[in-house]
Amino acid sequence: MAENIGMAARAMLNCDIQEMRLVNPRESHLSEKALSASSGADIILKNAKVYKSTEDAIADCDYIYATTARRRGMIKPIRTAHFAANEILATPNHRYGILFGPERTGLHNDDVCLADSIIEIPLNPEHCSLNLSQAVLLVGYEWYQQHINPSEQEFILGKTTFANKEKVVLFLKTLEKKLETSGIFSQPEKKQHMQINLRNIFTRAQITEQELNTLYGVINHLNITEHK
């Protein structure tokens, strides 16, 4: 159906996979419904090629994966999507194709046996049904992650920078001095306990210079109101 084709195109472009091939689609991939469902992935649909048979569609490929949800008693190696993505990137001299079946029925056995191996996406066995575009998205996602190898974590700082330790310690001392004045440190053991906790909190929070200004604003204001 046109909507499934459009949504599959969207998922492909999400993962920077460009080349869509369609075997005997029931509805046109250039219909209004398909273009609308692609949410802006028109380029995939416009460049898609239509074939009369799976054999024709895979003719220039060297290695074919078939994606299937259920096992069919076929003697064939299986990979996770993760493993397949790794294989594809590790063997760039192969030209790879990945077969996805129609929404309801999945791939026909005649198509699966043309594949070198099967991709199975490990999901909750009690509820593993995916629609076509979700299967495309997950297989594409695995490929894209391994292809771009993104940095796993980052800290958004915007226009500020982390406050260095000198500035953080200066702030903590200012805070402690204000608290001293307020009389909260009446017992020496309580003082030490509170100081350690405050130092731990503000160290763990990885304060930026911009935020340090906000904190100075707060404690200066509190101080004024306490001395009224």
Place this chain on the structure above:
Amino acid sequence: MAENIGMAARAMLNCDIQEMRLVNPRESHLSEKALSASSGADIILKNAKVYKSTEDAIADCDYIYATTARRRGMIKPIRTAHFAANEILATPNHRYGILFGPERTGLHNDDVCLADSIIEIPLNPEHCSLNLSQAVLLVGYEWYQQHINPSEQEFILGKTTFANKEKVVLFLKTLEKKLETSGIFSQPEKKQHMQINLRNIFTRAQITEQELNTLYGVINHLNITEHK
């Protein structure tokens, strides 16, 4: 919208994530539309809880991730979905929540700043828009993969077993004998070359006992027709 809630429930159950919390949903998560869109993930919708505010919804959690597609000049650590899944599994004494925003607008800044960190899903920067259920699926998928740690590859054998080397070599010798009789090995250097290729092909194919029977059937039949 009810359909988005239903599809998100489906994606959650795909990844064996059970607990859905909704903040001020516009439409009911128990409507016919929501149940139908969940494709059988009714249990998630029936157990879902509705809250008046994000603060209420996250009250009993210890650590909150916010999923966002665009950066908002907020000073906050960012993780990939992969890294976040790893954190969640590595620190089981935390009770985690993951915030997803409504389909069009995404999360409000007032919600994002309640989160300990942000999950960004690395996708094609030219086309990174996902619908709500796809974002839920990708974050859930990363968690589920690391949770179950599936074996990366397998070989479906069904009721047969791999033919052991004795049987494969016996088959190769039978094949070579038939070919000898047929006169194809006229030149000795050609014979060696063909033998090596045939041995490589049938070794690489990891033949099973069942398939070996098929191959014997084929070469025995060919032999008969050649000797007619």
